[in-house]
Amino acid sequence: MRVSALNIAHLKLATFLGLLGLVLNIYPIPLFANVQLILGNAAVVIVAILLGPWYALFTALFTATGLMLAWSSAHVYLVFLLEALWLGFARRRDFPILYASICYWLLLGLPLMGLYLWLITGMPTYHIPFTTVKQAFNGIFYTTLGELCVVALPSLWHLKDKLVNHTRRTMSAQLSYLFILITTISLLTSSLVFNHYFMDKQQVLINQNLNDTGISLGHATETYISTNTRTIASIGKFISVSGLPFEQWQLVLDSVQGLTPSFTTMFIANEDGDIVAGSPLEKLNQVKLLPQKVNVLDRDYFIQAFIHHNTFVSPVFIGRGLGKDIIIAISAPIFKEESKTAIGIVEGSLDLSYFSNIDKQNQHHETQSIILLDEKKNIVYASERLGLQPLTPFNYVTGSTEYRTRLQLMNINQEDTETPEYIYAHHKLKNGWHLYVVEPFVPLLTLAQEQYTKTIVLLLLSMVGAIIIAKAISRLTTTPLALLAQHFSQKKDGSINEEKFEHELLDNSTPKEIYSLYESLEANQQALLSYQLELEDKVKQRTMDLEIANRKLKDMAERDSLTNLYNRRYTEKQFLKIQDLCERGQDAIAVVLLDLDFFKKVNDTYGHLAGDECLRVMAEVLTSHFKRDVDLLCRYGGEEFVLILPMCNTLKVEQHLNGFREKLASVVITNPADQVTFSVTVSIGAIIADAAYSSTLEVWLKQADENLYKAKEQGRNCVICTLVTV
Numbered sequence: 001m002r003v004s005a006l007n008i009a010h011l012k013l014a015t016f017l018g019l020l021g022l023v024l025n026i027y028p029i030p031l032f033a034n035v036q037l038i039l040g041n042a043a044v045v046i047v048a049i050l051l052g053p054w055y056a057l058f059t060a061l062f063t064a065t066g067l068m069l070a071w072s073s074a075h076v077y078l079v080f081l082l083e084a085l086w087l088g089f090a091r092r093r094d095f096p097i098l099y100a101s102i103c104y105w106l107l108l109g110l111p112l113m114g115l116y117l118w119l120i121t122g123m124p125t126y127h128i129p130f131t132t133v134k135q136a137f138n139g140i141f142y143t144t145l146g147e148l149c150v151v152a153l154p155s156l157w158h159l160k161d162k163l164v165n166h167t168r169r170t171m172s173a174q175l176s177y178l179f180i181l182i183t184t185i186s187l188l189t190s191s192l193v194f195n196h197y198f199m200d201k202q203q204v205l206i207n208q209n210l211n212d213t214g215i216s217l218g219h220a221t222e223t224y225i226s227t228n229t230r231t232i233a234s235i236g237k238f239i240s241v242s243g244l245p246f247e248q249w250q251l252v253l254d255s256v257q258g259l260t261p262s263f264t265t266m267f268i269a270n271e272d273g274d275i276v277a278g279s280p281l282e283k284l285n286q287v288k289l290l291p292q293k294v295n296v297l298d299r300d301y302f303i304q305a306f307i308h309h310n311t312f313v314s315p316v317f318i319g320r321g322l323g324k325d326i327i328i329a330i331s332a333p334i335f336k337e338e339s340k341t342a343i344g345i346v347e348g349s350l351d352l353s354y355f356s357n358i359d360k361q362n363q364h365h366e367t368q369s370i371i372l373l374d375e376k377k378n379i380v381y382a383s384e385r386l387g388l389q390p391l392t393p394f395n396y397v398t399g400s401t402e403y404r405t406r407l408q409l410m411n412i413n414q415e416d417t418e419t420p421e422y423i424y425a426h427h428k429l430k431n432g433w434h435l436y437v438v439e440p441f442v443p444l445l446t447l448a449q450e451q452y453t454k455t456i457v458l459l460l461l462s463m464v465g466a467i468i469i470a471k472a473i474s475r476l477t478t479t480p481l482a483l484l485a486q487h488f489s490q491k492k493d494g495s496i497n498e499e500k501f502e503h504e505l506l507d508n509s510t511p512k513e514i515y516s517l518y519e520s521l522e523a524n525q526q527a528l529l530s531y532q533l534e535l536e537d538k539v540k541q542r543t544m545d546l547e548i549a550n551r552k553l554k555d556m557a558e559r560d561s562l563t564n565l566y567n568r569r570y571t572e573k574q575f576l577k578i579q580d581l582c583e584r585g586q587d588a589i590a591v592v593l594l595d596l597d598f599f600k601k602v603n604d605t606y607g608h609l610a611g612d613e614c615l616r617v618m619a620e621v622l623t624s625h626f627k628r629d630v631d632l633l634c635r636y637g638g639e640e641f642v643l644i645l646p647m648c649n650t651l652k653v654e655q656h657l658n659g660f661r662e663k664l665a666s667v668v669i670t671n672p673a674d675q676v677t678f679s680v681t682v683s684i685g686a687i688i689a690d691a692a693y694s695s696t697l698e699v700w701l702k703q704a705d706e707n708l709y710k711a712k713e714q715g716r717n718c719v720i721c722t723l724v725t726v
């Protein structure tokens with residue numbers, strides 16, 4: 001950003017929007033798991049549209065910091081600052097911002113995000129495509145939102161010195177683009193909301209199922225333990241009350257053996273902790289064969305029952321009595337008949353396979369697993385697929401910072417990973433045991449990903465559909481307009497189009513406004529046409545008048561008004577052309593000077609009107625006598641006339657002049673004033689020479705004048721002609 005180009009108002013706007021974006025980005029909208037919607041970057045889009053790349057970069061510094069605080073990952077600076085520059089430069093080149101955003105994510109955003117997730121975060125590869133595509137769609141979402149904010153806020157349109165389009169886009173393109181923007185934001189919003197509620201519902205269902213399983217299996221476990229505890233207590237009590245001698249205790253165990261299938265083994269130990277009776281009997285016999293005597297004096301279940309007189313359920317441990325299995329021992333004291341003195345204990349080792357049965361009977365067995373812990377949090381039973389060993393402590397980590405759900409999440413095997421393994425429900429049983437019902441998290445994640453992927457595909461299809469529909473809709477309105485504009489515009493030659501507008505698009509389906517426009521344009525065109533015709537007529541008339549006036553002016557400039565013969569000026573000018581032409585053709589020219597005889601006398605005798613009439617008659621006779629088009633007849637001044645006779649027959653000129661002289665002399669002239677008649681004669685001096693004789697009229701006239709003078713001298717009414725041969 002050049003410092004000189006800094007605009008304080010723009011900087012303030014960019015800062016304000018940046019801070020707003022920062023706050024919005026600190027709190028992204030959680031959708032499901034690690035799917036979050038960030039909206040703060042819309043501020044960057046607004047700045048990119050209005051102010052260009054450098055201000056957008058400035059705003060992006062704020063918004064990316066917001067994301068940095070939310071995600072604690074520096075990659076946001078790279079991905080989103082680049083995006084800001086990209087959008088800003090695209091805007092400067094009049095590239096629609098939505099399309100620019102799509103291009104950015106396809107060409108840069110997606111690869112960058114993918115590389116970051118793969119190389120830096122160590123996210124499972126199967127999850128990377130979804131996470132990156134999700135981010136790209138989030139990008140398209142806030143870009144659309146930003147652009148619509150600009151469209152919806154008229155105050156931003158009038159922002160001083162903001163970026164403006166260099167090229168004017170067609171109405172159809174603008175309408176289509178706006179339609180696509182609205183469709184995109186509507187589809188994205190509705191699909192996000194729909195997916196959110198769908199996933200929410202799924203989570204509620206999963207939670208409910210886990211809890212239901214927990215309650216039912218917990219209840220079954222409690223019943224199993226309490227029933228068996230009561231059984232052991234009853235045996236102890238029976239022996240105590242019956243006062244049976246210890247030799248008969250084996251009989252008691254033998255008799256209850258079939259009734260207590262829940263116990264794998266049972267035994268009775270005496271006050272010294274020695275096993276004195278056992279069931280099944282084979283096990284007891286095996287124990288008796290052992291080299292060392294089995295003594296349970298130090299066992300919790302012995303101490304609790306014998307010393308504390310409790311009916312006791314032990315944590316899980318490795319048996320040492322009738323076998324070395326992993327067992328849970330339930331023990332009860334045997335009292336001396338009618339007294340409070342313990343004389344032994346009866347113990348039963350619970351059959352742990354029962355938990356496997358209730359696990360298998362669980363209706364959600366396919367997806368759910370259970371973990372039963374004793375009060376010391378050692379594993380009593382764990383579903384086989386979990387791979388957990390009974391008796392081992394249950395190690396797990398709950399929660400996840402990356403994946404936000406309304407479910408309880410735990411990791412059992414991979415405690416260090418951020419990807420949760422299981423969703424769980426926990427139940428604490430009445431005896432202090434814990435029951436965990438767990439379900440793998442990945443299927444739910446996969447479901448969410450499938451759901452969002454379908455949405456994305458649907459969105460893409462809808463965008464294509466929107467483009468087609470937008471084009472069709474804008475065609476309905478803009479095509480008739482374009483056709484009207486084309487039809488009613490001037491033709492290339494600037495004239496008005498006179499053809500009637502007929503097009504299939506202009507029918508009953510044409511919008512009313514456009515049809516009214518057509519009607520008024522049509523009326524204007526007709527008015528303009530008739531005005532044009534009127535104008536053309538007027539112009540034609542004026543042109544004609546002008547031509548006549550011009551001709552008159554020309555005549556006035558070239559001709560003598562009294563005789564209508566050419567004047568002196570015209571003759572002098574024309575002579576040059578005639579002489580040049582004849583010189584080229586090696587033709588002869590005759591230059592003749594004529595002067596009425598005693599014209600002063602005519603004037604004096606008959607008056608000036610008669611003099612004028614005399615001059616007119618002279619001109620008429622001249623015109624009728626010298627008929628060739630090439631002959632130039634001129635009143636040279638006063639009663640003097642000049643004839644230029646090009647390409648003449650040198651031998652016949654004099655004769656022709658004499659013919660004229662005689663003709664004039666025979667003409668009777670009537671004085672218009674008093675109708676008195678008279679006649680006049682003319683003296684003629686001429687020179688006939690090859691055109692090359694001279695290019696100057698004066699030279700020719702000089703000779704003609706000399707001859708005229710001679711004619712006057714010789715008594716007038718005669719022709720003196722000189723034939724000059726070069």
Ligand SMILES: Nc1nc2c(ncn2[C@@H]2O[C@H](COP(=O)(O)OP(=O)(O)OP(=O)(O)O)[C@@H](O)[C@H]2O)c(=O)[nH]1
Nearest residue numbers: 595596597598599600601603608609611612638639
């Ligand atoms: N009525 C009339 N008279 C003209 C016009 N132009 C010249 N004149 C007269 O023509 C007369 C010419 O007289 P002069 O030059 O003495 O010649 P002339 O009387 O014809 O005598 P010669 O040429 O020697 O025979 C003058 O009186 C002019 O006033 C004209 O346009 N109309």
